[in-house]
Amino acid sequence: MADAPCLRFLPEDASAPLQAGETILAHAVRAGIPILSPCGGEGRCGKCRVTVAGDTKGGDDPGALSQEELRAGVRLACRCVPVSGKVTVTVLPGSRPARLSAYIEGRETAEDEPFVPLHLVPGKGSPLGVALDLGTSTLAGALIDLRDGTVLARASSDNPQMVFGEDLISRIVFGEESPDGFTLLRRLLRQGVDKVISGLIESSPVAGEIVEVTAAGNTVISHILYGLSPAPLRRPPHRPVLKEYPAKSGKELGIASAPSARWRIFPSIGGFVGGDIVAGILASGMHREEAVSLLFDVGTNGEVALGNREFRIACSSSAGPAFEGGEVACGMRACAGAIDSVRIDRETLAAGWTVIGGGKPAGVCGSGILDLCAELFRAGLVDRAGRFVPRAGAPFRDTGRGKAYLVARADESAAGAEIVLAAPDLKSVLRTKAALCAAADALLAAVGLYRADVERVFIAGGFGNFLDLRSALTLGLFPPFPLRKFIPLGNASLAGAIGALRNRKRWEEAAALAPATSHHDLSSDPDFMEFYQRALFIPHTDEETYRRCLSPESA
Amino acid sequence: MTVAFPKQAFPGRVLEVTLPAAEGGTPVIVGGQNALPLAPEGEKHNPVAVGMEVGTGSGEIPPSLAHALGGREKDPVSLARACEDEWGASFIFLSLSGCHPDNGSQTVAMGAKLARDVLAAVRCPVIVGGCGDEEIDAKLFPAVAEAAPRPVFLSYADEKNYRLVGGAALAYGHGVVSWSPIDINMAKQINLLLSDIGVPPERILIDPLTGGLGYGLEYTYSIVERIRLAGLSGDAMLARPVLCHLGDAWKAREAVDASEPSWGDPDVRGPRWEEATGWACLAAGADLLVCRHPGNAALLRGTSWR
Amino acid sequence: MALTALEIYKLLPKTNCKECGLPTCLAFAMQMAAGKAGIEKCPPASSEAKERLGAASAPPLPRVTVGTGDGAVVLGDEVVLFRHEKTFHHPTAIAASVSDTLGEEALVERLRRITALSFERVGQTISVDMAAVRCDSSDPARFARVAAAALSGAGKPLLLQGPASALAAAVKEVGASRPLLCPPPEELEDGAKLAASAGLPLVARARGLDALEAALAKARAAGAKEIVADPMPEDAGRAVADSICIRTLAIAHRAREVAYPTAFDLGGGFPNPFAAACLLVPKYASLVVLDTADPAELLPILTLRQNIFTDPQRPIQVEPGIYAIGKATPSSPVLITTNFSLTYFTVRSDIEASRTPAHLLIAECDGMSVLTAWAAGKFTAESVAKILLDGGIGGQVEHRTLILPGMVARLSGRIEELSRWRVLVGPQESSALPSYLRRLPPAAFLPANG
Structure with missing residues (x-):
């Protein structure tokens, strides 16, 4: 079978048979190769960059790639289609999802409460609980010792559904328009959840069996996890199929990592507003206060x-x-290598920054983007309407995407390429x-x-x-x-999910507050x-x- | 018992703005009121000013309008003179539309010269409008600002070109018309931007973009009404005189189409279409109206209305 | 003042029982605050709540109905002073006058001309609503005969203007059609009694607001139930001032004594009636009477009324269709966007800035921006393909290439499949259009083969 047309992905060295007419991105999804695709394969974010060797067509839109990149064989995975023979695809470093370390801390305002667990099922070893925050981009979890409520471990992972779009609408559209689209989205979500839970178990100092899970996610994620189609949410009146999700076992939900646990999914409020917000309200305690x-x-x-x-x-x-690193060309998630704060020198008008973990920056994360835009405004380089203001000596560039402000020179950056904020980024x-x-x-x-x-x-x-x-x-x-x-x-959301595991009353509050909160x-x-x-x-x-x-x- | 008019006390007042005239001419003074338009008991304030548009382009004019202008539309200078002397326009809106590549392709120098000639021919205040092409206007406004022998208002500054137009006005002592596309927030935003670069508030008029009768007039109506209410309620950026162009009325098929006998005589209907647009703008709160039909300059002149 | 949603909510049972059909009491309170629901939909509400919320939702301006059936005209029943606050509900009724001194033929011709004052605009029929029959003959029998002829000839509700004896004669003929009775000021009492006994609406007239207030009291005392107020101004300036005064007192001050729909007779030598009508339509008149039946004057007035009485909460939209920008030719590029006006203005100005003449297609999307319309399923491959195939652009250009907004690049394949047009993905941001359009090779828009 040496001659069968196929794609070879590097550096993983994984192969996938060539499906005529499908994009490299589609092949990568099937082969389990992670590629960033915040726009959901629409060819507009320019983040799924790969180099290709072999017979391909498309993915060479001059808008997204420079002439040098094109000559070097760089293509957009979502637009490039392998044609025949063997095609070798190298996923460029900037196009691989970053590991996350932040995002798993959270605090509840109503802390120090008595420990009143949901209910205990006797099992092997310690009874354990898992609290999950199922986010659009990130899945985060905490492992709780249900004997005393201690947090034993925390873990997080990218939501593998990201390849079908950073935003929920793109994913629903994918689910509606592709055969078995929702089944595939559900499978990816389960894989992500399994990864978080096995990560928790691996790093837990205590062995035991997971008997309780509380999961908070937006309505779309909750629907997919529960096996419902979120399609009705896309169109007016944006009504969920279900707002409450009666508890099921992990086995019933098809989750291999906690099959015998009882899974409680936080109820949804309506529209896209789901259990994550219910858990957030729970954590804030605003529903217990007189103050608005x-x-x-x-x-x-x-x-x-x-x-x-x-x-x-x-x-x-x-x-x-935009604050999660999407829709902004220089944007990235808050992880090592990301610029997280920016100051602009009022004399030289050049940017100074701090980088998470030190070293050379690879991009700018949400707090850095916020700082950068605020500083540009304070320094008079951006007007109130969000347009760049020409000023002598300011490090502006003309790029293929319009005027841009230079954040880091090529020699200062990790990738050896300039980090800039362009006019469309500012608009975004x-x-x-x-x-x-x-x-x-x-x-x-x-x-x-x-x-x-x-x-x-x-x-x-x-x-x-x-x-x-x-x-x-x-x-x-x-x-x-x-x-x-x-x-x-x-x-x-995670704090609320933990709170509900630790205190039965909190779970009851969550169940009561969702239907009493208007969408x-x-x-x-x-x-x-x-x-x-x-x-x-x-x-x-x-x-x-x-x-x-x-x-x-x-x- | 007597019925007292429920006089509303507003915290704000529309800023009074003067459009300067040449020596011997009458300046136009608008604004200054702290009441809604047409209110019976409002303080005495400046009447609505009605000006006329003088175009320079090669574009066609509707026949009913051409009849009324008596052929003078080909010569902007004599048309401007007739607007002032014969038809009683309080000010001239000189549109340098002829500098647009689709409308005559006059050079920037020709545009600036036309502005100078018209300014020499009339004594009343003049507002000079660009041709609508971003790149040409970027050269045209500074040229007009420099060529004008007396202060004018430059029309218009928008979110994109405000630095250029505002800068030209500041350098030569002119005023600015701030333009936004039928949106009260954008109207405030462009005024904030102009204030950021130092254009004094008493040299700004608001042009909220006027849809013609039947073609978006209702949106303009409410935006003008809201601009006025916001200004009177204390929003200084919106407490400024509002200018409405009635010219869009002539783009309506109903205003000019002669093929529908059931719609009545187009020579009556055309001017009425513009006039109705004008009354609605006046009822909403406009302070300056720019019309194209000579008869409407007289009809709309505000003295008896407020 | 109207209550806020939260103030209403505090009066409700707060049990989220859903009997009103909404998921929460707060959602119901929000509907009530918006005037879209009444307290009667909440059976568990306390009697105190029902009383307070019932009173708060009563219209500040009474409603008067003239005529019957489909052609009936509603006067009054408005809740705001400025249309942007909610909407103006009942358009100013326009009446054209008919004198009872007209000869047989002249009467028929006059009625024909009034009936002909009907126009189609943007899918709506706009027409003169009423015929105002004037008693100029002093002959009750003749007046009654002309009223009957006007009713059958024009087929519109009637305003009957004449002395009480003439009105009484006419009511015998046309009373069943629910005409609006308008006696002269000096015969108000007799007219009001007639209106009361026949159960018909009445115009109370008196010059000036003080006299008008007294006249309204007299009409009420005589038993008239549905009353319209006419302050009999002498010119347009006075008319608008009176109209503003009455409506402001009614809505902002809840002054019940003068809170009535208003009528203005702009005929019979009233100076400058066209100007007065144009000012009174936006400024609160419920009914205006005109002597003119010239379509060249009524079409603008009716169009103005149509404009002012549309719902302002609809997003600002432009008419869907094909817009030529610059001197567009059959080989100029074709672009598409939605009918949200700000989107349209932005795209249009960016195309103009490129100095590339082009055809801009505007898709009907309920005034949503491109991305919102796509998310809501209004800007789809199907709807775009339909515009390309059925919208007439095929006859205006020789090529078959569309530039699609970059935001919805994903639609391109399906559009190509459905329409057989070639789709180029344009920039994400409209602001990039000038450079994009200038870079486009002209070959992109050569005539399609075959």
Whole structure:
């Protein structure tokens, strides 16, 4: 069979038979080769770069690749189709998903509670529980000793569904349009979950059997995990098939790593707003307080919840993944090699930065992008409308993607290529921040409250812990609240899932609070576009209020 | 019992803006009010100013309009003079549309010279509009700003070109018309951007983009009304006079089509179409109207209305 | 002031019982605050809540119906002063006058001309709504006869303007059609009694607001139930001022004594009636009477009314279709985007900046931007292919190549399959269009083969 046409992937040295007409990306998915594809194979993010040797066509769009790259055989895996014979494909280092170490810490505001486990099943060794946060981009888990509630281990992994798009809509479209699409998405999710759980078991100091699992995920992920089609969520009225998911065993869900455990999936609120937000609310404790709070979950999709113990309302914003490294050419996740903070010298107008783990930078992560944009604005290199302002001596470049600001020179960067922020990247950041800010304003308007009525603002999600709030408000990522009202929560979904494992009452609260929290569909809110347009400005069209919030006396 | 008008006390007041005239001419003063338009008991304030558009392009004009202009549309200078002397326009909106490659391809130098000639021919205030081509306007505005022998308003500055237009206005002492596409937030944003580069507020007029009757007028109506309400409620960036171009009314098929006898005489219908657009803009809160039909300059002149 | 959703919510049972059909009490409160649901949909609500919320939702301006059946005209029943706050519900009724002194033939001709004042615009029929029959003859029998002729000839609800005796005679003939009775100020009491006994709506007229308030009180005392107020202004300026005053008192101040729909007679030598009508349509008049039946004047007025009385909460949209930008030729590029106006303006201005003449196709997407429309399934390969095949662009260009927004690159294959057009994936951002279009090889738009 030496002559059978096939693809050989390097450096894994894995082979896959050639399927006529399919892209390299499709072959890679089948062969289990991880390739970054935040846009879901649409040919627009330019991140699935590979070099090819052999007979191929396509994937050489001049927009995404430079002439030198094309000459060097670089192609986009999502557009390049192998034609015949043996084709060798090397996945470029920048196109491999990065390992994550952050994102698994999270804290609950209502800590130090009595340990009241869900219920104990006698088994071999210690009874163990697993709390899971099933995110759009990242799966994170914690292993709990159910005898005393101790956290034994934490682990995380990329969501393998990422190859079919960084955003949920792309994945639903993939599921609808490909034969067995949802089955494939479900299989990838199970693989990811198995990987997290085996990681937890490996690093656990205590041996035992997993008897309880609590899992918090958005509605789409929850549907896929439960074996339901999330397709109805895409279209108005965006109604989930199920909002509550009666407990099943791991075996019933097809999860090999915890087959006999009882799996409790956090109930969904409505639309895309799922159990992850329920768990986040649980962790924040806002549902137990008289004070009105806002909760932002800044992730691949932004979600916002508003309320107190009397009422709650939540929505998902159309915020893109700009702060998770997607949709921004120089963007990357918060891992080693990522620039996580930026300062621009007011004299030379050059950027200075810090890199996670030290060393040369490979890209810029969410908090770095936020800092970078805020600094560009403060230094007068970007105007309120998000356009670059020409200034003598400023390190601007003309690139194939328009004007760009040079963050790191080629000789300063890990990949030996310039790290730049281009005009479309800036627009993408503006859109993301506007959608998040506008979502909060739309919730306030929907119930008839003012910003001043909000007493606390919880920030959950990957960069909640280390984002620079001043940069966030300089840019207008959130509505203008005084700095003292902000409380970072880290991974609140995971914290909520842990809380529910440790205390039965918390699980009951979660079950009760989901149906009593209203879902607000922003796509049918006529005011949303208005709020969005207001927020598409730096920091905001209502800039007076932001200035007040950033003044020293209100900090 | 007497019925008292429910006078609303607004915290804000529209900024008064003066469009300067040549010596011997009458400047146009608009704004200054702290009341909604047409309110019966509002403070005495400046009436609506009605100006006329003088085009320079080679584009066709609807017959009903051409009849009224009496053939003078071919010569911008004499047309401008007629607008001022015969038809009572309070100001001239000189559109340098002829510099557009699709509309006559006049050079920038010719455009600037035309502006100078018109400014010499009339005493009333003049607003000079670009041709709509980004690259040409980038040269045209600085040239006009330099050539103009007296202060004018440059129309318009948008999110893309505000540095250039605002800079040219600042360098030569002109005013700026700030433009946004029927969106109250973008209207505020362009004013914030102009204020960031130092254009003084009393030298700015807001052009919210006016849809013609039947073709988006309702959006303009509400945006103008909201700009005015926001300004009166204390938003300084929006407490500025609003200018509405009625010219789009002439793009409506209903305004010019002579093939539908059931629609009535186009010589009546065309000007009425523009006039109705004007009344709606006035009811919404416009401070300056730019019309093309000579009869409407007289009809819309605001004295008896506010 | 209207209650906010949260204020309403606090009055509700907060049990999330779903009897109203909504998942939560808060969702129901939000519907109520938006005026889309009433407290009657909440059976478990306390009687206190029902009373407070019932009163809060009563319209500040009463509703008066003239005519019957499909052609009936509703006056009043508005809730806001500015259309952007919600919407204006009931368009200003336009009446054309008919004098009872017209001879047989002239009457028929006049009625024919009034009936002909009907136009098709953007899928709607816009027409004059009522005929106003004026008693100029002082002859009740003649007035009644002309009213009957007007009713059958024009087929529209009637406004009857005349002395009480003439009105009484006409009511015998056409009372069943629910005409609006309009007696002169000095005969208001008799007219009001007639309206009360026949159960018909009435116009109370008096010059100036003080006199009008007294007249309205008199009409109420005489038993009239459905009343329209006419302050009899002498010119357009006064008319608009009075109209604004009455509506502001009704809505912002809940002044019940003057909270009525308004009528303005702009005929009979009223100065500048066209201007007055154009100002009164946006500024709150419920009914205006015009003597003109010239379509050249009524088409603009009716179009203005259609504009002002559309729902402002619909996103700003442009008409779907083919837009030529610059001097587009059969070999100019074809681009497509959605009908959200901001999207359209942005794309259009970026194409203009490229100085490449082009055809821009606008797809009907409920005013959504490209990505939103795609997510909602409104901008699909099928809908784009349909536009290419059925939208007429095939007749305007010789090539068969479409430039698709980069955001929806994934649709390209399917569009090519369905339409047989070649699809080029354009840039992600409209701002990159100028450089993109300038770089395009002209060969891309050569005539299609075969």
